Amino acid sequence: MIIDVHAHFYHDLSPRADWELRNESRLKAGAKIGIQYHVASILGSWGRTSPIYFPSPTDATAGNDALLALQRTNPTTIRGYACVNPNYTDHAVSEIVRCLRAGMVGIKLAASRRANDPLLDPICEVALEHGVPILHHIWQGRRGDWPGQDASNGMELAALARRHPKVTFILAHIGGGGDWLDTLHIVHDSKNVFVDLSGSGVDGGMLESCLFTVGADRLLWGSDLTMCTGLAKLRYLEYLLDRRDYEMVAGGNAERIFPAHAFRGTAR
């Protein structure tokens, strides 16, 4: 089974006029690749009415509603992460619970607050209570501030993971730009941190380093914004790995860390 743990969809409240085409393209490419499940998030209004990485509570809810609608119209292929802004703690917690009850299977935290901030603790407690993973946006090897986001680095996520050892974290897009070697050296012994391979980066040696430092049992395949690089990584993993390890990275590890109902039949 191939599970894309890092997908995105768009909606009519986002700034893109071509949002439907992009959604269709993702599903069409997914069918070609053989993706059974796109585990996706929508980041608020994608910048139209509040910043992408700092969505207002209203926009976070609207984005989640749009994703729930997509999950309902594609019940055999789309699964959702509830995307929230931890600066609005009460809203974040109640929104996560609402979305999980409506059938979402995980939590998405982008870059509204650094990962090691105590404001994320209540969110981790909800994740633990409901048995869902948290996908956290990471800027690999970030040393300073980047415009438009309070991006976290691997060290900050590792600190959060130490505070919540029973929660599973997905470190987003190791190929999404930045110093991936820095990240891998930090999280190699963070056993509750899984590394998602998505991103446009297809550097020679990156997958080998992921396998060497983190190991096949903690790697998750994903695409993010570029499915061609995702397909390339799948093909190279098929070359690098034996069948068992390939299947774990392609989807088996995702099956382990998401709720048991997540990838059975149709969405609730």
Next chain:
Amino acid sequence: MIDVNAFLGPYPFRQVPGTSPEDLLRAMARVRIDTAWVSHLTTLFWRDPAAGNRWLYEVTAQEPKLRPVPAVHPGMGDWLEAIEEAIARDAPCVRCDPNFFGLAPTGAEVRALVAACGERNLPLLTAVRLEDGRQRHPNDTARDLTPAQVRTLIRAHPKTRIVVTHADREFIEQVHYGSTPQEANRIFWDICWIWGPPEDHLEHLLQSIGPERFVFGTGQPLRLPETSVAKLDLIDLAPETRRPIESGTATGLGRR
């Protein structure tokens, strides 16, 4: 398939596996690439590329699947001889990456090289970048090539043909639509940095500016060669459209 954008030899800024000729041939076989145009990666950063080019000629002379793309530094006294040697050794093109050499990309030296290539009907290859700007080594401060610089270079001589690697959609469109049709027809783009679905940048470009402007390139071993194959596989391309991108256009790029 012909990969117009491949390298041999170490990269100065990080350890990259698969940089030997044997490794490259194995990777080519893995993704069914028949021929690769190769440069010596380290040479792109040397003050004098001659020694790297010598090694490149020796290696490629022994392996017909590898064709040499020597680096030419137009600030060196013997750069015209380097071009003549490339022609004598049947190189499909020469390359110059001015920012890595510390040269002004549109300065007199580079424009003289462009003109010399044009006069000899020898294509010139240049890379916009080699790595994503977000991940570069702190000491890798060379700037990316800009669309304006490519527009200037293509105007430096009416016959020069330029192969540009590692360009994205926005870059390509800014050069293409910022050039006359005659100028744009002398520029060829490798596909390694252009996004596939769901953004569908490659599909859009093939429809908007035409498949005849594109050649297959990978940037291997700095990048996985599977990527360029994957993005073609994810588009519904008729064989008569795909074949020229994979090899036909590059084959026709040789000296006329």
